Amino acid sequence: MPYDAIVIGTGFGGTIATAALRAAGKTNILVLERGTWWITPEHLGKPPSPPPPSVPNYAASQTPPEKVQYWPRPDHDRGLVDLLAAMRRDGNKDGLYQYTRFGQVDILTANGVGGGSLIYSNVNLRPKPEVLNGIGLNLTDADFARARLFMEKYRGKFNKIVTKIPLPGRNVDKLDDASDYLYLDRSRALRDASRNALPKLKTELGVNFTVLDEWAPLELSVLEYDEDPTVPPFVPPNDPKPPKPVGDAAGAHTHCERQGRCILGCLPAARHTLNKTLFAGHKYQGQKYGGYVSDPNSGVTLAPQSKVKTIKRIANGYEVTYEDGRNDDQDQTATAPVVFVAAGVLGTNEILLRSHDHGLLKLSEARGSHFSTNGDFSGFVVNTNPPVWTTRGPINTCHIGVKFEDAGMPSQFTGTWITVEDSGIPAMLAPFVRGALETLDPQAFANQVKGLWPFDDLLNLLNKIRNLFPHTSDPANFQTEAEMLSDIFYFNCMGIDDASGTFTMDGDDLDLNWPANKPIWKNPVFGQIEKVLRALAAEMGPQAQYVSYPLWDKFGDHKLVITHPLGGCPIAPTVADGVVDDFGRVFDGNKPPGAADPFYPGLFVVDGSVIPGALAVNPTITIAAQAIKTVDNALGLTAAGIAFP
Numbered sequence: 001m002p003y004d005a006i007v008i009g010t011g012f013g014g015t016i017a018t019a020a021l022r023a024a025g026k027t028n029i030l031v032l033e034r035g036t037w038w039i040t041p042e043h044l045g046k047p048p049s050p051p052p053p054s055v056p057n058y059a060a061s062q063t064p065p066e067k068v069q070y071w072p073r074p075d076h077d078r079g080l081v082d083l084l085a086a087m088r089r090d091g092n093k094d095g096l097y098q099y100t101r102f103g104q105v106d107i108l109t110a111n112g113v114g115g116g117s118l119i120y121s122n123v124n125l126r127p128k129p130e131v132l133n134g135i136g137l138n139l140t141d142a143d144f145a146r147a148r149l150f151m152e153k154y155r156g157k158f159n160k161i162v163t164k165i166p167l168p169g170r171n172v173d174k175l176d177d178a179s180d181y182l183y184l185d186r187s188r189a190l191r192d193a194s195r196n197a198l199p200k201l202k203t204e205l206g207v208n209f210t211v212l213d214e215w216a217p218l219e220l221s222v223l224e225y226d227e228d229p230t231v232p233p234f235v236p237p238n239d240p241k242p243p244k245p246v247g248d249a250a251g252a253h254t255h256c257e258r259q260g261r262c263i264l265g266c267l268p269a270a271r272h273t274l275n276k277t278l279f280a281g282h283k284y285q286g287q288k289y290g291g292y293v294s295d296p297n298s299g300v301t302l303a304p305q306s307k308v309k310t311i312k313r314i315a316n317g318y319e320v321t322y323e324d325g326r327n328d329d330q331d332q333t334a335t336a337p338v339v340f341v342a343a344g345v346l347g348t349n350e351i352l353l354r355s356h357d358h359g360l361l362k363l364s365e366a367r368g369s370h371f372s373t374n375g376d377f378s379g380f381v382v383n384t385n386p387p388v389w390t391t392r393g394p395i396n397t398c399h400i401g402v403k404f405e406d407a408g409m410p411s412q413f414t415g416t417w418i419t420v421e422d423s424g425i426p427a428m429l430a431p432f433v434r435g436a437l438e439t440l441d442p443q444a445f446a447n448q449v450k451g452l453w454p455f456d457d458l459l460n461l462l463n464k465i466r467n468l469f470p471h472t473s474d475p476a477n478f479q480t481e482a483e484m485l486s487d488i489f490y491f492n493c494m495g496i497d498d499a500s501g502t503f504t505m506d507g508d509d510l511d512l513n514w515p516a517n518k519p520i521w522k523n524p525v526f527g528q529i530e531k532v533l534r535a536l537a538a539e540m541g542p543q544a545q546y547v548s549y550p551l552w553d554k555f556g557d558h559k560l561v562i563t564h565p566l567g568g569c570p571i572a573p574t575v576a577d578g579v580v581d582d583f584g585r586v587f588d589g590n591k592p593p594g595a596a597d598p599f600y601p602g603l604f605v606v607d608g609s610v611i612p613g614a615l616a617v618n619p620t621i622t623i624a625a626q627a628i629k630t631v632d633n634a635l636g637l638t639a640a641g642i643a644f645p
Ligand SMILES: Cc1cc2nc3c(=O)[nH]c(=O)nc-3n(C[C@H](O)[C@H](O)[C@H](O)COP(=O)(O)OP(=O)(O)OC[C@H]3O[C@@H](n4cnc5c(N)ncnc54)[C@H](O)[C@@H]3O)c2cc1C
Pocket: 008, 009, 010, 011, 012, 013, 014, 032, 033, 034, 035, 108, 109, 110, 111, 112, 113, 114, 115, 116, 117, 119, 120, 121, 122, 123, 124, 125, 263, 306, 307, 308, 309, 342, 343, 344, 345, 346, 347, 348, 351, 396, 563, 564, 565, 606, 607, 608, 609, 618, 619, 620, 621, 623
């Protein structure tokens, strides 16, 4: 079928490309997504009026009907079974979570309409300008301002959620002493530990660094209860009543309930996910943005369960071949003069490398290069005192930033940026996490005599048996999932690696490797991060102890598990070093070096795969800024006077 444009993937890059194509007036757009619809099973007690369009009704009305799936639900270990059922694997290719194992790194990504937004923890954090310069990414303040505008216009306002209850109108960056108890306990724990630990790290250990960011709440794409009168309300046409000023939460009739399960899907529907943007849209200053799928006249056809295999250059455009899961996995083709590739780092590299290997496109010699782990790292503290109640609140709430310096003190800790965030652990994982930590590091729990699982000694076994019967006289007895993790803190960290990973195809599968003399785990960034984490842990209670995550030094022999993969189709000025240029245009390897127009016309990459190195922060706002820059240029929006976003 011929289209005006094809978009591959529905994550951040794919949604931005779709919105930009509509802004540019294109009306025959095919959006291909390999996953299905994922939504919350819960219904609001009092939904807004009129109610938003319904995904299940829409899906049931399609030919053939589209598949709708629901977030893994129960907060106890039954939810774990649902979670396992939501993993994508052979025999369950519509699973929500794609856990890809490579030799040195495991990577978690999403598979569904809305891409990574379905399972991400909603953090918007800008990288430092020096970091961008270091990797050659030319994004300006104006680019980031537009990315923020896109995020808020098409999805909803950013909010800071670091308190146990919403405090409308109050500055949660700094509550007064009398209100300090209202902070989420783990947010306060990171704040206090960082204030004590970092000066000591500097003086006692002689580590030379700068604190770039003092403790601060993160800006989250989550609805917070808010009657902020500065947010202009939606005014229905011909409404005689002056509207009461309301925030987004009142408009949507929901807000964050601190359920602590953002990465598993938000039951109160408080997260700004891209499936909502694509399906129902979002109202901003009285206008609706997005909502393409629910509008039969939008000109956007979204095809879920459609996994793209290859892209082939043809006269006047491209032929995209995809496997159609709605029709017995038959191969289908679609053509268009313009293609935006936005299948995420793993998806895009696989499609482009396969297309190159099959002779359908000729890519630059830099194809697959500059893969970065973004320095992703995590770790635990056990025995925190006071407790941190890790199952409550959004997954990430606050952060600190540190730069290890070179000047004056050459050491292995030189010239790199690190972000440390707190991290929640969903309640359904509590028995598993606690049990795993107790088994793998019994030393860390040595001062405790009570545990739930496993039976690592007779006392534990007796306590376990005792726990089967009601006995309410012992407050130390673990009763709830929240209590199991009340004294366990979890860090989420990012830093700078050297982006030296390379994707290749191994038969029909993607593979990822590092130079033999530079295995990724030896990159100094991880040692630097652990140094900071140990120092922070030491400030979280007299018995508090740092425990690294199991695959790092127990099971996996320094296996990294990452959630922010970047690169493989790096941006660079020329075909010699990059797969795309600054505007996401794919270099045509058939053209001679120095050609006046060295690109494949109409072929663009708009996702995390173009980011040529680590950002040391959560990456989506940067991916969005780069994608907007690309679509603007590709569609001539600025030149045409179209304000996008
Ligand atoms: C648990 C977790 C928490 C995270 N938290 C944060 C956070 O708080 N803040 C932040 O900035 N980042 C976070 N991230 C990272 C963030 O989700 C990604 O960086 C972001 O989603 C990448 O956007 P993208 O547009 O590159 O691709 P994606 O969002 O990954 O979208 C790619 C889409 O393409 C589809 N696709 C893949 N292959 C094909 C194919 N062959 N054919 C058709 N469709 C295909 C996928 O199903 C997916 O829908 C988190 C990630 C995880 C896993």
